[in-house]
Amino acid sequence: MNVAELPPLFAPLPQRINRLYELAYNLWWSWQPEAQALYQTIDATLWERTGHNPVKFLREVSLASLEQKALDSNYLAQYDRVTIKFDHYMRDDQTWFARTHPELKDQTIAYFSAEFGIHESLPIYSGGLGILSGDHCKEASDIGLPFVGVGFLYPQGYFRQFINSEGTQEALYERLNFAELPALAVRNSDGSELRVSVDLPGRMVFVKVWRFQVGRITLLLMDTDVDENRPEDRELSARLYGGDQWLRVAQEIILGIAGVRVLRALNINPTVWHMNEGHSAFLGLELLRERVQRGENLEHAVSEVRKRSVFTTHTPVPAGNDAFPLDLIDQFFHNYWPQLGIDRDTFMNIALQQQSWGPTFSMTVLALRLSEYHNGVSELHGAVARQMWQFLYPGKSVDEVPIGHVTNGVHSDTWLAPAMANMYDSVLGAGWRERMDDPATWDRITTMPDEVLWGVHSGQKHDLARFIRERAWQRQRRLGYHRDDAISGDVNPNALLIGFARRFATYKRATLIFRDLDRIKRILNNAERPVQIIFAGKSHPADEPGKSFIRAVYNMARDPELRGKIFFIEEYDINVGRHLVQSVDVWLNNPRRPLEASGTSGEKAGMNGVPNLSVLDGWWREAYNGKNGWAIGREAGYDDLEQQDIDDAESLYSLLENEVIPSFYDRDANGLPHKWIATMKESIRTVAPQFSFRRMLKDYVAQYYVPGMQAE
Numbered sequence: 046m047n048v049a050e051l052p053p054l055f056a057p058l059p060q061r062i063n064r065l066y067e068l069a070y071n072l073w074w075s076w077q078p079e080a081q082a083l084y085q086t087i088d089a090t091l092w093e094r095t096g097h098n099p100v101k102f103l104r105e106v107s108l109a110s111l112e113q114k115a116l117d118s119n120y121l122a123q124y125d126r127v128t129i130k131f132d133h134y135m136r137d138d139q140t141w142f143a144r145t146h147p148e149l150k151d152q153t154i155a156y157f158s159a160e161f162g163i164h165e166s167l168p169i170y171s172g173g174l175g176i177l178s179g180d181h182c183k184e185a186s187d188i189g190l191p192f193v194g195v196g197f198l199y200p201q202g203y204f205r206q207f208i209n210s211e212g213t214q215e216a217l218y219e220r221l222n223f224a225e226l227p228a229l230a231v232r233n234s235d236g237s238e239l240r241v242s243v244d245l246p247g248r249m250v251f252v253k254v255w256r257f258q259v260g261r262i263t264l265l266l267m268d269t270d271v272d273e274n275r276p277e278d279r280e281l282s283a284r285l286y287g288g289d290q291w292l293r294v295a296q297e298i299i300l301g302i303a304g305v306r307v308l309r310a311l312n313i314n315p316t317v318w319h320m321n322e323g324h325s326a327f328l329g330l331e332l333l334r335e336r337v338q339r340g341e342n343l344e345h346a347v348s349e350v351r352k353r354s355v356f357t358t359h360t361p362v363p364a365g366n367d368a369f370p371l372d373l374i375d376q377f378f379h380n381y382w383p384q385l386g387i388d389r390d391t392f393m394n395i396a397l398q399q400q401s402w403g404p405t406f407s408m409t410v411l412a413l414r415l416s417e418y419h420n421g422v423s424e425l426h427g428a429v430a431r432q433m434w435q436f437l438y439p440g441k442s443v444d445e446v447p448i449g450h451v452t453n454g455v456h457s458d459t460w461l462a463p464a465m466a467n468m469y470d471s472v473l474g475a476g477w478r479e480r481m482d483d484p485a486t487w488d489r490i491t492t493m494p495d496e497v498l499w500g501v502h503s504g505q506k507h508d509l510a511r512f513i514r515e516r517a518w519q520r521q522r523r524l525g526y527h528r529d530d531a532i533s534g535d536v537n538p539n540a541l542l543i544g545f546a547r548r549f550a551t552y553k554r555a556t557l558i559f560r561d562l563d564r565i566k567r568i569l570n571n572a573e574r575p576v577q578i579i580f581a582g583k584s585h586p587a588d589e590p591g592k593s594f595i596r597a598v599y600n601m602a603r604d605p606e607l608r609g610k611i612f613f614i615e616e617y618d619i620n621v622g623r624h625l626v627q628s629v630d631v632w633l634n635n636p637r638r639p640l641e642a643s644g645t646s647g648e649k650a651g652m653n654g655v656p657n658l659s660v661l662d663g664w665w666r667e668a669y670n671g672k673n674g675w676a677i678g679r680e681a682g683y684d685d686l687e688q689q690d691i692d693d694a695e696s697l698y699s700l701l702e703n704e705v706i707p708s709f710y711d712r713d714a715n716g717l718p719h720k721w722i723a724t725m726k727e728s729i730r731t732v733a734p735q736f737s738f739r740r741m742l743k744d745y746v747a748q749y750y751v752p753g754m755q756a757e
């Protein structure tokens with residue numbers, strides 16, 4: 046952002062390091078550990094206390110410690126390195142997109158999502174969908190895509206999670222102080238704050254817009270907490286996925302319809318519109334309304350809108366596909382369909398889906414109807430989606446249903462441990478980042494000396510043990526010391542550490558490993574071959590079955606025969622996720638196939654040399670090659686879910702007993718597990734290129750964005 050736009054700090058920074066403030070206002074730092082270190086090394090305690098938020102940090106740090114750093118030559122050298130790198134990044138006009146598609150660089154792709162997971166200090170994400178959106182922004186910046194993100198800045202975000210001493214999840218909503226975020230209110234040319242409005246039943250609602258800079262791209266986030274709104278409407282955007290269906294429709298109208306109006310007000314006229322999940326599908330209606338109001342007939346408008354729209358569906362789980370009762374849609378849209386020149390039935394028919402409880406207005410159907418390009422997020426999910434939505438394409442066989450797939454990836458610089466990335470610099474050559482999606486780049490990983498890789502990984506495990514101990518202390522300070530408390534902090538960095546962290550949705554079956562208690566107790570209580578399991582994850586506050594899974598894991602950790610073997614880390618977020626995927630030995634994922642559309646946490650682990658032990662669902666079905674990890678269960682379809690649990694649990698136990706644990710503990714005279722390390726290397730070699738966001742975004746560009754941009 047332009048320095049002149051930033052709000053003044055209470056006290057100016059020392060001249061020599063005054064760009065720390067400007068750097069804080071570009072989320073580029075969120076994937077640059079060296080840039081974060083510029084703040085952290087000034088005052089590590091304050092850095093923790095401010096939740097790794099550089100804007101907040103600079104508002105609270107003492108001038109004395111800044112002045113000291115401004116005289117420290119080591120610090121200044123690091124500062125200069127980071128600012129030079131930042132300037133180079135921001136000024137580069139030879140990005141991949143500019144070189145590959147110079148004729149398209151002045152167009153814009155608008156990307157709409159209900160959640161964006163960019164950094165732990167911006168808690169406006171709930172899980173994998175949000176992380177994916179955040180990674181999408183970062184990679185779009187890296188490859189120089191002309192791109193703008195649109196979403197919500199929820200004042201209370203998603204909740205912070207605490208587990209009480211009964212194992213019950215408690216949700217704490219904290220109000221974000223927007224003055225402490227790297228955000229600027231968007232203004233009109235006369236200096237007043239921009240407002241756009243939408244109609245909700247019986248009133249108009251006004252929306253304020255916040256601008257975030259994510260490297261080279263802009264993210265525009267909306268907020269209804271403004272004076273012009275009624276008190277209850279100020280709360281519309283308060284929380285991510287809070288409230289009832291009425292609120293959900295209201296939020297989705299703001300996301301889709303006000304989102305389009307925000308772009309128009311800023312004179313941003315995208316040529317491609319990407320709906321990330323059905324939440325934003327009302328945007329298609331608004332694009333139709335604009336055209337009809339300009340005099341186009343509806344049929345023509347639909348075909349024009351479709352050619353430029355992309356829709357990604359993310360889940361086969363019914364609750365993940367919004368569908369609203371028609372009377373609810375009536376309340377919100379009875380003044381809207383006349384503006385499209387159509388009657389109620391025609392309007393409802395655009396998105397009609399018959400459910401067992403009656404007709405509904407389905408956001409997925411709406412998005413499919415109003416976009417030309419649609420995809421699932423892995424090969425298997427694409428096939429499942431074609432089956433699910435076949436009813437919309439009468440006369441077409443399942444294979445002909447026009448839903449393709451692009452398998453999800455992860456933004457490598459965000460998820461790689463800095464120590465691992467440094468090692469890749471030395472083994473692969475410094476230019477590996479430019480070629481990270483090329484499998485050939487990673488072939489040299491096999492030349493890395495085993496003891497070097499093992500040494501770096503062991504360092505990660507020690508860091509993780511420290512992190513978990515610190516979290517356990519924090520919990521004890523909060524709750525007082527309970528002898529019974531399950532959340533022990535004694536991770537053994539020499540043990541085989543199994544990681545399991547993700548949303549606690551029931552289909553992810555967090556408790557599967559406890560199905561045969563005697564067996565898992567035998568596995569975990571072998572004193573010669575210690576094994577520990579570290580869990581983390583949140584359930585949606587209204588998901589009682591999900592919360593009962595958390596309680597079950599907590600009670601396992603409290604079982605006298607499992608104490609100190611099972612850990613549960615509270616407050617799962619990007620920070621906890623990063624520590625785990627970078628540092629455990631093996632990443633466990635056992636969803637009920639085929640419900641894990643892609644999964645991405647295992648990709649983060651795999652590229653850090655943490656092999657996967659997973660069901661052949663989503664991305665892992667494409668990645669598994671027999672040498673880079675382990676496959677739980679079979680590629681079978683089950684009607685009997687109980688049988689599926691039995692088979693998968695049996696497979697999981699037998700893999701642990703016969704393959705994973707023996708391989709980990711098969712050591713040479715120096716204590717090195719060469720066979721295990723070979724699996725680690727094979728994991729890096731196969732996962733890092735293919736499941737990078739670079740590969741994924743280039744797929745979107747080639748399959749959807751460029752054809753959309755070139756639509757006549």
Ligand SMILES: *Cc1c(COP(=O)(O)O)cnc(C)c1O
Pocket residue numbers: 171172173174176546547548617618619622623643644645646647649
């Ligand atoms: C990567 C990530 C997820 C997604 O995990 P899955 O195993 O793919 O469900 C969820 N939450 C956070 C914080 C993550 O970093």
